[in-house]
Amino acid sequence: MALYSEKVMDHFKNPRNLGSIENADGIGEVGNAKCGDIMKIYLKIDNEIITDVKFETFGCASAIASSSMATELIKGKPVSEALELTNKAVAEALDGLPAHKMHCSVLAEEAINDAIKDYLSKKEKAES
Amino acid sequence: MIYTDNAATTPLSAAAAKAVSDCMMNVYGNPSSLHSIGQKAAEVLFEARQTIAQCLNCQPREIYFTSGGSEADNQAIRSAAHAGKKKGKTHIISTAFEHHAVLHTLERLQKDEGFEVQLLDVDENGLITAQQVADAIREDTCLVTVMFANNEIGSVLPIREIGEVCRAKGVTFHTDAVQAAGHLPIDVQKDNIDMLSLSGHKFHGPKGVGVLFVRKGIVLENLIDGGAQERGKRAGTENIPGIVGMAAALEEACGEMQEVSEQERAIRDRIIEGLSKIPHSMLNGDREKRLPGNVSFCFEGIEGESLLLMLDEKGICASSGSACTSGSLDPSHVLLAIGRIHEIAHGSLRLSLSKYNTMEQAEYIIETVPQVVEYLRSFSPLWKDKINGKKEFILK
Numbered sequence: 001m002a003l004y005s006e007k008v009m010d011h012f013k014n015p016r017n018l019g020s021i022e023n024a025d026g027i028g029e030v031g032n033a034k035c036g037d038i039m040k041i042y043l044k045i046d047n048e049i050i051t052d053v054k055f056e057t058f059g060c061a062s063a064i065a066s067s068s069m070a071t072e073l074i075k076g077k078p079v080s081e082a083l084e085l086t087n088k089a090v091a092e093a094l095d096g097l098p099a100h101k102m103h104c105s106v107l108a109e110e111a112i113n114d115a116i117k118d119y120l121s122k123k124e125k126a127e128s
Numbered sequence: 129m130i131y132t133d134n135a136a137t138t139p140l141s142a143a144a145a146k147a148v149s150d151c152m153m154n155v156y157g158n159p160s161s162l163h164s165i166g167q168k169a170a171e172v173l174f175e176a177r178q179t180i181a182q183c184l185n186c187q188p189r190e191i192y193f194t195s196g197g198s199e200a201d202n203q204a205i206r207s208a209a210h211a212g213k214k215k216g217k218t219h220i221i222s223t224a225f226e227h228h229a230v231l232h233t234l235e236r237l238q239k240d241e242g243f244e245v246q247l248l249d250v251d252e253n254g255l256i257t258a259q260q261v262a263d264a265i266r267e268d269t270c271l272v273t274v275m276f277a278n279n280e281i282g283s284v285l286p287i288r289e290i291g292e293v294c295r296a297k298g299v300t301f302h303t304d305a306v307q308a309a310g311h312l313p314i315d316v317q318k319d320n321i322d323m324l325s326l327s328g329h330k331f332h333g334p335k336g337v338g339v340l341f342v343r344k345g346i347v348l349e350n351l352i353d354g355g356a357q358e359r360g361k362r363a364g365t366e367n368i369p370g371i372v373g374m375a376a377a378l379e380e381a382c383g384e385m386q387e388v389s390e391q392e393r394a395i396r397d398r399i400i401e402g403l404s405k406i407p408h409s410m411l412n413g414d415r416e417k418r419l420p421g422n423v424s425f426c427f428e429g430i431e432g433e434s435l436l437l438m439l440d441e442k443g444i445c446a447s448s449g450s451a452c453t454s455g456s457l458d459p460s461h462v463l464l465a466i467g468r469i470h471e472i473a474h475g476s477l478r479l480s481l482s483k484y485n486t487m488e489q490a491e492y493i494i495e496t497v498p499q500v501v502e503y504l505r506s507f508s509p510l511w512k513d514k515i516n517g518k519k520e521f522i523l524k
Contacts, residue, residue, distance in 0.1 A: 060452035
């Protein structure tokens with residue numbers, strides 16, 4: 001059996017939503033260089049709906065694929081729904097990840113949470 | 129596909145494949161049987177032993193066949209350690225960047241049996257000096273084990289000089305020559321080697337078979353008990369086709385060594401020259417004291433596993449010492465031992481050549497690798513932070 005599912009390889013080779021967003025409404029960044037993976041998520045939000053999302057990732061194939069899949073899963077969704085995205089959902093959507101790569105899906109969940117948190121705190125500041 | 133992962137394993141040569149297949153078809157006897165069919169196998173086995181002994185410049189009776197390099201390392205180290213312990217000597221010297229077959233055996237001896245293992249620091253080029261070994265040897269040192277050449281970064285160690293130091297001080301010297309055998313000249317007499325491990329599949333022989341050379345007079349301890357094969361030191365019916373194939377491969381490799389290593393060196397140097405142009409990259413291992421087929425680089429801002437898989441997509445098979453390819457959280461202990469920090473070690477790439485690689489492939493590699501590195505950097509937040517001056521570059 002191959003290390004990665006076809007879906008992982010597809011998202012690694014043809015990553016969706018790759019890049020950055022200028023004047024993003026929320027930016028999240030998790031991970032560190034020492035561990036070998038960093039994920040950065042950019043969100044564009046209109047009326048509490050995620051209208052656009054982009055990512056940049058330093059990391060292995062499953063980190064890139066997890067970022068790509070996570071952005072797919074939240075694009076067009078309400079912020080409240082995106083906040084509920086779990087790493088399990090990301091891994092399942094990729095038809096599974098090897099046990100020692102599950103942390104990549106955790107990073108994806110955390111990066112999205114981090115970006116939404118950034119959006120919410122900016123919004124709070126703007127409102128106050 | 130371009131195969132440049134020959135330090136992991138090599139394709140079987142036609143001569144080795146023929147030897148294996150002829151042997152499988154025609155020599156099915158058990159060398160321990162007294163009848164003529166068994167004795168035919170015993171003869172073939174002896175010829176293989178002789179061939180390998182000639183390649184290493186030792187006696188056939190000093191050659192023990194094993195299942196590969198790891199078994200040979202285990203048996204050599206345990207034997208020397210336990211022989212030492214009987215005389216009250218429990219200090220072992222090795223290096224920080226040995227293969228895990230050596231390091232994990234040493235760790236176990238330290239943990240379970242109270243041996244004191246001293247791992248010498250390697251310098252930033254992946255070398256140690258004979259002086260370091262001389263300085264480390266004590267009254268109670270029972271074994272020095274230092275690899276002939278490093279599997280990841282290709283540095284070639286001063287084995288003859290280290291052997292000389294050990295010989296002068298009366299300490300048993302073992303070398304893991306898995307990466308060197310068939311690629312570099314080895315003469316166990318001139319090189320002052322007491323024990324040496326090699327593995328058949330690293331020089332176009334079959335997998336699952338290796339050799340432990342043990343100088344006459346050194347007591348070997350069994351890892352596998354049973355029948356009287358291998359002078360009673362390694363039980364189990366001999367893997368005759370594997371052994372015969374390995375002997376054919378080693379004979380061929382030693383015969384064409386000069387020609388092949390010149391060709392490999394030229395291709396290696398071309399690739400090193402080409403990849404050195406990638407900004408913020410660094411060659412790993414010594415530039416001169418280097419295996420003829422080894423290219424090892426670190427590229428800042430990217431991760432090795434994604435680099436490997438992208439290269440695979442482009443038809444290049446290579447390897448990396450990143451954590452993601454090592455199956456652990458840490459990147460390669462070899463890269464850490466030569467002072468690469470984690471972040472840099474994650475971005476490593478090893479291309480290991482063989483006689484089947486061509487200059488044309490080298491040109492494709494030096495055209496493709498920079499493109500893939502650039503692509504991965506284009507969406508690496510780490511790289512972006514460096515370009516934007518938010519983080520410092522580590523490699524110039």
